[in-house]
Amino acid sequence: AFYLKIWLEDELAHLNQCPWEEDWDYASAVARKAGVPLEAVSMQKDYWETVVAHTIDEARAGRTPNPDILCNSRIKFGMFYEEVGRHFSKVISGHYARSVPGASGLQELRRSPDRVKDQTYFLSTLTQEQISSAFFPVGDYDKAQIRDLARDLALPTQARKDSQGICFLGKLKWDDFLEHYLGQAPGEVIELETQKILGQHRGLHFHTIGQRRGIGRVLRPDEIHRGPWFVAAKDPVSNTLFVTTNYDAVTAPRSSFQVENVNWISGSPPVGLRTEDAPGPVSLTVQVRHGPTAYPGTVRHSRDDSNSGGQGVFDVSIDGRDSGLAPGQYAAFYDEDRCLGAGVIRERSVQELLSFCGDQGGRSAARGS
Structure with a gap:
C-alpha cells in the first residue's frame, strides 16, 4: 500500500495545523491490521507543479478552480501511476465509483449505488488509460455498508469522520492560502451598470461571482447603503471588480x-x-x-x-x-x-x-x- 504525501506543510506550517501526520497514523494502523506493508510516496513537488500552480493561476485569472478533480487525473492516476502504479496490474483507490468493461470494448466509469457519496464527478477528467488501470473496491457498496464492514473488521478508521474540503489545504482557509501565494493586488471596484468607481478591492482572487459577504469592506462608506451589493464579474486584464445591486444578474x-x-x-x-x-x-x-x-x-x-x-x-x-x-x-x-x-x-x-x-x-x- 502507498500513502501519497501531497500536503504543503513546509510552505504553510505557519498558517495551518498540518493534517498529514494524523492521516499517516490512520493509514499505518489500517495497514498493520491488514498485514500489508505501507510506504509513503512524496509527491509534493509533482503536486505543486501539476495541481497547485494551476490552481493559483486559475485564481489569479479570476476563476474558481477545482483542485480535487485535478488531483485525481494529474497525481493519483497521473504522476503516481507513471512512477509507481504502472509496475502493478491495477491502481486501487477508495473512491465511490466503478470501472467496468463496456460493450464497445472500452472501460467505462460508472456511478456508485450510493448517490450521496458517489465520486464519479471527481473522476470525470480521467482518460481511458487511467480508467482501465483503476480498481475501486468500495464502488459497489454504499457508505453505511462500508461503515459496517469497518466495524466488523475492527478497523481503526471505523468511526473517523469523512474528509472535507480542498485536498491539499487541510484546515487552512482558502483566503489565507491565496494571500500567501498571490499577496494583494489592489484594483478598482466598479458598478456594473453605471461604470461608477465605488471603492478598491485587495485582489480579484479574494472574490467569487455572486459573493455578497464582505463586499461592504471594499466600498466607500457613502456607497454601502445602496446595497446589498454582489460580485457580478472580474476583469483580470484591468484588475477590475464589477459589482451590482441587481441580485438576479x-x-x-x-x-x-x-x-x-x-x-x-x-x-x-x-x-x-x-x-x-x-x-x-x-x-x-x-x-x-x-x-x-x-x-x-x-x-x-x-x-x-x-x-x-x-x-x-x-x-x-x-x-x-x-x-x-x-x-x-x-x-x-x-x-x-x-x-x-x-x-x-x-x-x-x-x-x-x-x-x-x-x-x-x-x-x-x-x-x-
Whole structure:
C-alpha cells in the first residue's frame, strides 16, 4: 500500500495545523491490521507543479478552480501511476465509483449505488488509460455498508469522520492560502451598470461571482447603503471588480451555460457531438458539483467553438435552474449511470451581464405598462 504525501506543510506550517501526520497514523494502523506493508510516496513537488500552480493561476485569472478533480487525473492516476502504479496490474483507490468493461470494448466509469457519496464527478477528467488501470473496491457498496464492514473488521478508521474540503489545504482557509501565494493586488471596484468607481478591492482572487459577504469592506462608506451589493464579474486584464445591486444578474438560477476544455473518457465525444455528426442537441444528464443533484439536459456544439482555438466549446441546457454555476468549475456529463467526461464552465462576459440587465429592465417596463 502507498500513502501519497501531497500536503504543503513546509510552505504553510505557519498558517495551518498540518493534517498529514494524523492521516499517516490512520493509514499505518489500517495497514498493520491488514498485514500489508505501507510506504509513503512524496509527491509534493509533482503536486505543486501539476495541481497547485494551476490552481493559483486559475485564481489569479479570476476563476474558481477545482483542485480535487485535478488531483485525481494529474497525481493519483497521473504522476503516481507513471512512477509507481504502472509496475502493478491495477491502481486501487477508495473512491465511490466503478470501472467496468463496456460493450464497445472500452472501460467505462460508472456511478456508485450510493448517490450521496458517489465520486464519479471527481473522476470525470480521467482518460481511458487511467480508467482501465483503476480498481475501486468500495464502488459497489454504499457508505453505511462500508461503515459496517469497518466495524466488523475492527478497523481503526471505523468511526473517523469523512474528509472535507480542498485536498491539499487541510484546515487552512482558502483566503489565507491565496494571500500567501498571490499577496494583494489592489484594483478598482466598479458598478456594473453605471461604470461608477465605488471603492478598491485587495485582489480579484479574494472574490467569487455572486459573493455578497464582505463586499461592504471594499466600498466607500457613502456607497454601502445602496446595497446589498454582489460580485457580478472580474476583469483580470484591468484588475477590475464589477459589482451590482441587481441580485438576479449574477445569482439568479440559470438553465444554460457553456463549457470548454472537455475531456471525454472514451477518447472521443459521444455520437451526436462529433464534428462529423449533424448539428443538434444530445440528451445527457448534467452534474455541476459533487453530490446527489443532477439535471436532465442537452449538449450541443457551440457557435463559439470555431473561436476556441480547438478547445471544444459546448452549449449546455439543463432541465432546471442552478444558482451555483461558477466559472472554472466542472460540469460532468452522464448517460444514465455512465460518466462520459466533463468540461470547464466558461465565464459570462461583462457584455453578457449588461445585456441580461437590459433585457430584465425591458421586461420590468413591459409589466409596468
